[in-house]
Amino acid sequence: MSDLGVLSHHYKASADLARELNQAVVALKKQFYGLIRGQDIPAEQMASHRRLMVSVLDTLLAEFTPGTGSDSEPKQTEPTTQAADQPRLPIPASIVERIRQAHRGTMPRYVEDLMSTRSRLLQDGQSLNEKDVKLLDELAATAGLDTAEVFRRMWRK
């Protein structure tokens, strides 16, 4: 059997995440940098984008927080108002590993950054700073890279 079937599953999962995350980051940047129509984005739409980004951060924190194990929820040392019924967002393991490798040497600091950004997203995103935007944009970039890599593997089939 060819790899196509399994690559196709992987591609779909990565591409869906890349697309949704990029869309959320675009909306966030429009507001943060005061771009045209940035303030016209409906509040409910922004809230939905923030929920998605919080879900991504929750999944990563569960993976990267030492001692909690990958099947546990992140440590709740910051205020949280996330709906308890939000299931953990499935993120392709290859994306998690890309992020883990990129921050392997500075993981404790990176986990702190993830938690800070998560906390500010939960506070209506009003206090988000440039560093948060950069962190979220980097996650969208990683999802895009992973998608492109899987796509190239399908291309070579």
Added chain:
Amino acid sequence: MIGDFLRGLFYDLVHRCQVLRSLLEHREHHPDVTGYAIQILDWIAQIEGEIAELMADPTLGTPPLLVNNLRDYRLRAQLIKLLEWFPVPAVLRYGPSDHYFFTLTSRVASQINYPLPVPIVFAFSKDYYWSQPLFNLIGVPALEEHSLLGLPDMFHEMGHLLIRERRDELLGRFQEELRAHFATEKQRVRDKQKPPEYEVILERVQEQWIDTWMAEFASDMMATYLVGPAYGWANLRLCSSSLSDDVFRPGPDDVEATHPSDDARLRGIVNMLDVLDLETDARQIEQRWGDYVTLTGHNAPQDYALCYPPSLLEHLAQLVYQECTSIGLKAYTEQPPASGDTNILILINDAWNEFLMKPDEYLQWEEEHLAELRRGLGV
């Protein structure tokens, strides 16, 4: 200006969509694929709509968003390419061989109570059997039309299509169990103060299980559920044709491959045969596999079991069985004995029995039964 270049790229995509649409609209399609062509046109229209929305956004090409715009472009460009490579040629070149397989698959779908639309089959694959779950498409090599022994592999591809539609039900619970298993294993590595490399291996193995191996094992198990022992024998036939260099690879030192090792896959198939209570077949296939491995001279590398824990495979077989049953798929063991219309599941297993018992006479047997099958299908 890079912004203008990006805008040009989007215009180029719009053009490609128009060409694809035109190719499909100005052609009379075979009745098997008329609906599929409409579905492809819908996919194209959806992408065109998304591109139009992106291009109408006044922030397109502004410096803070350039990198995001490029990502948006790439995702749409990839989809257009996939349409161009897979479903569009399958429709434009649809011919008698594709029709034979579509008719065969339609009959199979009814016999196994397949809950999804019957996939379109592209009968000129250069890459053995494959599936494109994104587009409900299966690829089959040209010679398969003239044989019965390789047909079980089609059920593996149908398994991929089922996973695409019902991933959460089929694999969601197992994925969480996988995470828990590897978290425990990593803790064990720390507790026993093993070298840190072990933790890296476990992380990579977990990644492969979640992204690729889990779906591959589950598709094998679904195929076994549907077509029974014939899938195990077809797997042994495939391995014998030297598609892999070593039946124990990938192992702990090279986990990057999308497919798990042939040995582990065979174990998974045997696990499903056991769940189906087909113990005699399971032991025969296991024994023949052992003979084959001895012939190859391959040996399992150190720490091989880290990659393919037997308990995980056994548990996955049980979960796949439960989910197949719950969605109403008919197991091979539930297929009625042949009467009236040819039961293709039974026919494939009969073919394998004949091949194993009378290899010298098999080709004559196959020729007669293929002709009968064709008559029954009306193709």
